Amino acid sequence: MDAALKSHTDAGMTFDATSKTDKAALYKVMVQVGKLEGHKALAAMELPFPNGWALSEGSLSNLRKGQYDAHRAQVIYDWLMQHRFAQAHAADKRLFPETSEQQFQRIVDERAIKGRLRVVTGRSGMGLVEHASQRRDDAVRIKAGQAFWFELELDTPGYAVALQGHQGKWVPFALVDGTEMVAEVRAGVNVLPRMADGVADTLREMTSLGPNQFVFAIAQTRRFSTDIQSLSEGCLSNTCVLHRIATVLDV
Known part of the structure; x- marks a missing residue:
C-alpha cells in the first residue's frame, strides 16, 4: 500500500483510499454534501479539485461502485475533513468519526455559558486594568505578550479546570501557583x-496568533x-x- 495512503489508517483513521467499499461510501458522502450546496453529482465530485476533474455522466456508474483512483479518493476525503467535516460526519459517522477534540468543541458550542467569564488585561505602561470583555468586539483582542487573567462569576462554589483552544487543539493550563490544574472556586x-x-x-501568550477560546469547566x-x-x-x-470566552491574539 502507498505510504501516504496507509498513514491514514495507521493513525487510527477509518478511511482506506484503496478500498472500493470505502470509496463507494465516500462518493455517497460527497454527493450528499454537494447536494446541500445545490450541486448535482458531477459538480459535487469536482469541488475538491480546483483545476477540475474530467468526469462525464458515464463516470457516475464507476464512481458509485468505488472504482476510481485512490489518490483522487484521498484528496476528496481530506477536503471533506478540512472544509465540510460537520456535513460529512452527519452523512457517514463511520467514515468521518468525531475525534475527542471535535466532540468537545461541539459540546462547548452547544452548552457553554457566555457572559460570566471575563478577560482582564493590563494596559502596557499605564498601571491600569481594562475589562476587555466589555468592548464591542465579539472576541476579546489581546496583544502578544500582554498580561491578562480571568474573572469567573459563579452562583455556587465548586472546582474548576481550564483549557485553551487553538486550531482544533485543547491544552489545559494551571490555575493555582502555576502548578495546580484544579482550583477551588466560590x-x-x-x-x-x-x-x-x-x-x-x-x-502571557506569544505564539497562538489569531482566534482562540478559553473554556472553564466547573x-x-x-x-x-x-x-x-x-x-x-x-x-x-x-x-x-x-x-x-473567545479571544483574538494580535501581534
Whole structure:
C-alpha cells in the first residue's frame, strides 16, 4: 500500500483510499454534501479539485461502485475533513468519526455559558486594568505578550479546570501557583489563574496568533480530569458546567 495512503489508517483513521467499499461510501458522502450546496453529482465530485476533474455522466456508474483512483479518493476525503467535516460526519459517522477534540468543541458550542467569564488585561505602561470583555468586539483582542487573567462569576462554589483552544487543539493550563490544574472556586467573582494568596497569576501568550477560546469547566468534586474525553463525558452527563470566552491574539 502507498505510504501516504496507509498513514491514514495507521493513525487510527477509518478511511482506506484503496478500498472500493470505502470509496463507494465516500462518493455517497460527497454527493450528499454537494447536494446541500445545490450541486448535482458531477459538480459535487469536482469541488475538491480546483483545476477540475474530467468526469462525464458515464463516470457516475464507476464512481458509485468505488472504482476510481485512490489518490483522487484521498484528496476528496481530506477536503471533506478540512472544509465540510460537520456535513460529512452527519452523512457517514463511520467514515468521518468525531475525534475527542471535535466532540468537545461541539459540546462547548452547544452548552457553554457566555457572559460570566471575563478577560482582564493590563494596559502596557499605564498601571491600569481594562475589562476587555466589555468592548464591542465579539472576541476579546489581546496583544502578544500582554498580561491578562480571568474573572469567573459563579452562583455556587465548586472546582474548576481550564483549557485553551487553538486550531482544533485543547491544552489545559494551571490555575493555582502555576502548578495546580484544579482550583477551588466560590460563589461570586473568582480571579483565575491565581497565586495561593488569591492574587492574579497573570498569563502571557506569544505564539497562538489569531482566534482562540478559553473554556472553564466547573464541577462539584475536585476529582475531575483535564482529559478531553473525560470532560466531554462529564458535560454530557451534566456533572460539569462550561464557561467560554473567545479571544483574538494580535501581534
